[in-house]
Amino acid sequence: MSNGGSALGGADASELFQLLRDGSPRTVSELAAVTGLARSTVGLRLDALTSLGLIGPVDPGLSTGGRPPKRVALLPLARLALAIDVGASHVQVALTNLVGDVLLRQRAPISVAAGPDPVLGRALQLVDPLLEELGRDRAAIIAIGVGLPGPVHFETGRPSKPPLMPGWDAFDVPGWFRDHIDAPVLVDNDVNIMALGEHSRLESPAGHFLFVKVATGIGAGIISGGRLQRGAQGIAGDIGHVRVSRGTGVLCRCGNEGCLEALASGPAVAAELSAHGVEARSARDVVALVADGDLRAIQAVRQAGRDLGEVLAASISFLNPSVITIGGQMAAAGEHLLAGVREVVYQRAMPLATRNLQIATARTADKAGLIGAGMLAIHHALSPEGLQAL
Amino acid sequence: MSNGGSALGGADASELFQLLRDGSPRTVSELAAVTGLARSTVGLRLDALTSLGLIGPVDPGLSTGGRPPKRVALLPLARLALAIDVGASHVQVALTNLVGDVLLRQRAPISVAAGPDPVLGRALQLVDPLLEELGRDRAAIIAIGVGLPGPVHFETGRPSKPPLMPGWDAFDVPGWFRDHIDAPVLVDNDVNIMALGEHSRLESPAGHFLFVKVATGIGAGIISGGRLQRGAQGIAGDIGHVRVSRGTGVLCRCGNEGCLEALASGPAVAAELSAHGVEARSARDVVALVADGDLRAIQAVRQAGRDLGEVLAASISFLNPSVITIGGQMAAAGEHLLAGVREVVYQRAMPLATRNLQIATARTADKAGLIGAGMLAIHHALSPEGLQAL
Numbered sequence: 001m002s003n004g005g006s007a008l009g010g011a012d013a014s015e016l017f018q019l020l021r022d023g024s025p026r027t028v029s030e031l032a033a034v035t036g037l038a039r040s041t042v043g044l045r046l047d048a049l050t051s052l053g054l055i056g057p058v059d060p061g062l063s064t065g066g067r068p069p070k071r072v073a074l075l076p077l078a079r080l081a082l083a084i085d086v087g088a089s090h091v092q093v094a095l096t097n098l099v100g101d102v103l104l105r106q107r108a109p110i111s112v113a114a115g116p117d118p119v120l121g122r123a124l125q126l127v128d129p130l131l132e133e134l135g136r137d138r139a140a141i142i143a144i145g146v147g148l149p150g151p152v153h154f155e156t157g158r159p160s161k162p163p164l165m166p167g168w169d170a171f172d173v174p175g176w177f178r179d180h181i182d183a184p185v186l187v188d189n190d191v192n193i194m195a196l197g198e199h200s201r202l203e204s205p206a207g208h209f210l211f212v213k214v215a216t217g218i219g220a221g222i223i224s225g226g227r228l229q230r231g232a233q234g235i236a237g238d239i240g241h242v243r244v245s246r247g248t249g250v251l252c253r254c255g256n257e258g259c260l261e262a263l264a265s266g267p268a269v270a271a272e273l274s275a276h277g278v279e280a281r282s283a284r285d286v287v288a289l290v291a292d293g294d295l296r297a298i299q300a301v302r303q304a305g306r307d308l309g310e311v312l313a314a315s316i317s318f319l320n321p322s323v324i325t326i327g328g329q330m331a332a333a334g335e336h337l338l339a340g341v342r343e344v345v346y347q348r349a350m351p352l353a354t355r356n357l358q359i360a361t362a363r364t365a366d367k368a369g370l371i372g373a374g375m376l377a378i379h380h381a382l383s384p385e386g387l388q389a390l
Numbered sequence: 391m392s393n394g395g396s397a398l399g400g401a402d403a404s405e406l407f408q409l410l411r412d413g414s415p416r417t418v419s420e421l422a423a424v425t426g427l428a429r430s431t432v433g434l435r436l437d438a439l440t441s442l443g444l445i446g447p448v449d450p451g452l453s454t455g456g457r458p459p460k461r462v463a464l465l466p467l468a469r470l471a472l473a474i475d476v477g478a479s480h481v482q483v484a485l486t487n488l489v490g491d492v493l494l495r496q497r498a499p500i501s502v503a504a505g506p507d508p509v510l511g512r513a514l515q516l517v518d519p520l521l522e523e524l525g526r527d528r529a530a531i532i533a534i535g536v537g538l539p540g541p542v543h544f545e546t547g548r549p550s551k552p553p554l555m556p557g558w559d560a561f562d563v564p565g566w567f568r569d570h571i572d573a574p575v576l577v578d579n580d581v582n583i584m585a586l587g588e589h590s591r592l593e594s595p596a597g598h599f600l601f602v603k604v605a606t607g608i609g610a611g612i613i614s615g616g617r618l619q620r621g622a623q624g625i626a627g628d629i630g631h632v633r634v635s636r637g638t639g640v641l642c643r644c645g646n647e648g649c650l651e652a653l654a655s656g657p658a659v660a661a662e663l664s665a666h667g668v669e670a671r672s673a674r675d676v677v678a679l680v681a682d683g684d685l686r687a688i689q690a691v692r693q694a695g696r697d698l699g700e701v702l703a704a705s706i707s708f709l710n711p712s713v714i715t716i717g718g719q720m721a722a723a724g725e726h727l728l729a730g731v732r733e734v735v736y737q738r739a740m741p742l743a744t745r746n747l748q749i750a751t752a753r754t755a756d757k758a759g760l761i762g763a764g765m766l767a768i769h770h771a772l773s774p775e776g777l778q779a780l
Contacts (some may be wrong), residue, residue: 017718036425036431037428037431038427038428038430038431040428041427041428041431055595080652110645160742161742170645174536180450206622207622207623208619208621208626210418213619220708222708222709224615224619224621224626225614225615225617225619225620227615229598229614229615229619229709229741230615230710231598231614231709231710231711232596232597232598232708232710232711232712232746232747233710233742233745233746234616235710235740235742235743235745236598236709236710237710238707238710238740238743239707239708239738240705241707242703242704243635243700243703243704244705245633251415254740256738290411310633312632312706313632313633314629314632314704314705314708315629315699315704315708316630317619318610318612318627318629318704318705318708318709319619319626319627319629319708320620320621320622320624321621321622322622335502336505347646348633348646350625350628350631350644352541352550352551352623352625353621353623353625353628355623355624356623357622367573
């Protein structure tokens with residue numbers, strides 16, 4: 001059930017941290033009451049967190065109560081998380097504080113097909129100037145979160161037969177960082193990470209949430225029962241190859257026919273427009289045409305939304321989420337994509353499942369991956385196992 | 391985060407119980423080490439469990455170590471769980487021990503449309519003779535688990551607009567029992583409960599599991615990340631109304647067209663056979679025809695399997711389970727249904743998702759609902775909140 005034995009072992013160090021993580025100061029008695037732990041145990045764990053510099057005493061003069069200075073609170077800038085978002089043709093890095101706010105970020109163009117060493121090396125080059133700007137060094141990094149555009153075996157941090165990523169299969173991403181930064185490395189696929197980022201920034205908490213990325217590929221990140229669901233092989237949410245009704249005879253790069261991705265991804269919509277004499281080669285081109293008011297592009301995006309809606313209607317039947325947000329480059333086409341999705345979802349899904357369902361464009365836009373990678377890193381670093389390793 | 395404050399509060403009473411629940415005896419030191427709790431805290435919680443009669447000392451002469459008699463273990467017959475499975479045309483009750491084994495069960499025919507009072511009353515009549523046979527009385531019942539053939543708001547135990555169940559909408563099922571048995575009542579829909587039952591009896595544990603019931607209706611119970619996923623309105627797994635490709639023009643009782651249930655449920659297959667001159671009116675008739683080797687029935691069941699496979703292929707893309715089991719009356723048609731499912735799943739789902747996927751007929755057969763209702767009741771009764779209420 002647990003390795004246990006350490007002062008930070010068990011479920012409660014995590015619970016203790018969860019309580020402090022909202023930034024509110026708390027006393028030992030409050031923490032003991034809420035966790036059900038002995039005051040002595042709480043005290044020991046707080047000492048450990050204090051000696052790590054993660055929490056500190058709060059000036060009683062600033063708190064509302066008149067108690068002696070025994071309140072402690074998380075120090076958000078005690079350490080930093082390094083967030084890395086690897087895309088198909090770029091890499092982005094950011095430094096976040098311990099509550100996941102992006103402090104600084106930087107981006108560089110590079111193809112993921114260049115292989116892990118050049119791509120991760122490029123990312124690393126971007127980090128030191130950001131650290132310098134904050135007056136910190138690599139030792140300030142408490143953990144690293146990395147998003148990759150393909151399936152990842154989360155437990156080992158190794159990509160798992162990722163298509164279009166030559167040289168990455170089973171590459172030891174955490175091992176690569178070991179020579180450069182002394183911090184744990186968490187790796188997940190970009191859509192799961194974007195889901196974490198978007199979920200952390202929702203207006204109100206949603207225990208059952210779907211994030212859908214529509215770009216060169218199409219994928220979803222699933223939060224169900226309050227937790228990111230990765231599935232048995234870490235590929236839950238791989239909705240790009242679900243068949244849609246309009247797909248008969250349309251071949252997909254996966255070798256099957258009628259896949260959602262072959263009809264509704266950025267390149268698929270661009271190809272369809274090109275075939276009808278409207279020049280477009282990518283999601284970006286499609287979005288630009290829509291912004292220009294091109295009627296054929298608007299119609300094509302709306303139809304892509306309908307195809308996506310067909311798959312989302314099924315996912316709503318399976319998972320019964322309360323919020324779905326749509327991100328990725330194609331989401332920039334805005335209401336047209338969303339209108340197609342809603343049209344089919346409201347037609348196909350059961351009324352009880354859609355009664356309170358929100359479907360919206362992602363709020364975090366192109367920052368979702370960085371925020372999510374930061375959250376993943378922080379969540380691990382401040383978990384019982386993470387704290388033990390500090 | 392938690393109400394806390396009681397000796398049984400916090401996450402650890404539950405963890406303590408989980409450790410004892412496998413039936414192995416454990417010492418205070420062992421429990422303290424694994425939970426990370428203070429020995430004194432463990433001692434207090436064990437005292438509480440002992441005074442409730444749920445655990446007891448183990449004779450050291452029977453254990454492998456030479457320690458003094460300080461080991462404790464769960465007493466599986468200390469209390470009983472009452473499991474109630476309400477079907478469309480019958481009610482079943484069972485008494486289980488604290489690890490969920492069905493000790494005795496009984497069944498009576500009654501239509502769920504008779505309404506809650508007659509149906510629950512009939513169930514209750516079946517209970518006392520079973521208790522008597524075990525030499526126990528109603529006070530032995532630690533909790534009651536009830537499965538209903540429709541959507542249920544799990545938190546309140548009230549059915550939520552269930553179709554074909556007149557009089558049940560928003561009926562206070564736990565409240566009804568309050569006058570008869572002094573024990574907490576947990577109510578969920580039958581498919582979720584069957585999923586819990588089947589999951590608890592798998593050959594090896596599966597954190598990502600789908601149970602599919604194919605009978606008069608079609609529904610799924612989802613266990614993801616080790617937990618039953620109910621979704622935002624408690625209707626996760628409602629796959630009967632996902633559209634399938636063969637469904638164009640086929641009307642469903644929900645008002646839509648092309649729903650899985652309109653093509654692959656017992657009545658749908660029976661109707662299709664009847665339309666072709668093979669008399670059949672229910673899932674039972676279809677299964678009997680298949681058992682007789684009727685070729686048209688075998689073909690129809692296999693096609694129903696293909697329709698189901700289409701929806702399951704999508705669910706595999708969403709959830710990436712490692713085990714899917716198929717139960718309900720139509721599962722008695724055995725390999726023919728399964729063959730159709732596998733045919734389409736292996737054709738449509740991504741290779742990585744099906745590489746280690748098991749698809750099988752449910753092992754618990756008609757006991758799934760009773761085992762699951764028992765597990766639901768026990769799990770609650772021995773949770774921190776449940777124990778506080780004892």
